[in-house]
Amino acid sequence: ETGVTQSPTHLIKTRGQQVTLRCSSQSGHNTVSWYQQALGQGPQFIFQYYREEENGRGNFPPRFSGLQFPNYSSELNVNALELDDSALYLCASSSAGLEETQYFGPGTRLLVL
């Protein structure tokens, strides 16, 4: 198992609400990436944070936003939830400039009703 943790494990929201998901990176890692995994699909890259700045972004709308804190932990915020946002949200930590291999956390399963 990796040292990457996520909270909460499960969450149920209604359409239009806002949600915040949290991720603690593995010790020694300074970069956090977020992915959305729909049922039966591969993870899709949302964005990456390095040195508290967004370092790259996939094809997701602005209502998906994030933060990284000085201890390298990170938050994913989703506003105006839609039914299609129901998915497993995974964060992955890595060490920029070194091996850069990404290690995943257990994920947060979000259900939007």
Place this chain on the structure above:
Amino acid sequence: GENVEQHPSTLSVQEGDSAVIKCTYSDSASNYFPWYKQELGKRPQLIIDIRSNVGEKKDQRIAVTLNKTAKHFSLHITETQPEDSAVYFCAATTSGGGADGLTFGKGTHLIIQP
């Protein structure tokens, strides 16, 4: 952007036989190719990765081959065991999983028949 195709979507093999999963990628700038194993309800776990400066890498029963010219890479599992049953994902990126993120295939459900 990068596009990764993965085949087959489901693979059933007898215990002890070999399994091969194939992926193709579209961006010739991609230079890092990891493979992840995901058991039901669990996180994706890195099982092996390869960078574009090598053609093959092996770790016990698992090996990965890369053909940069054809833009495809494959996962080989020998002497399959029941615990190998899972969904396997290939991925590609233009850096070590950096600002471009990993682009994943749709996954292969590997079933090991006893």
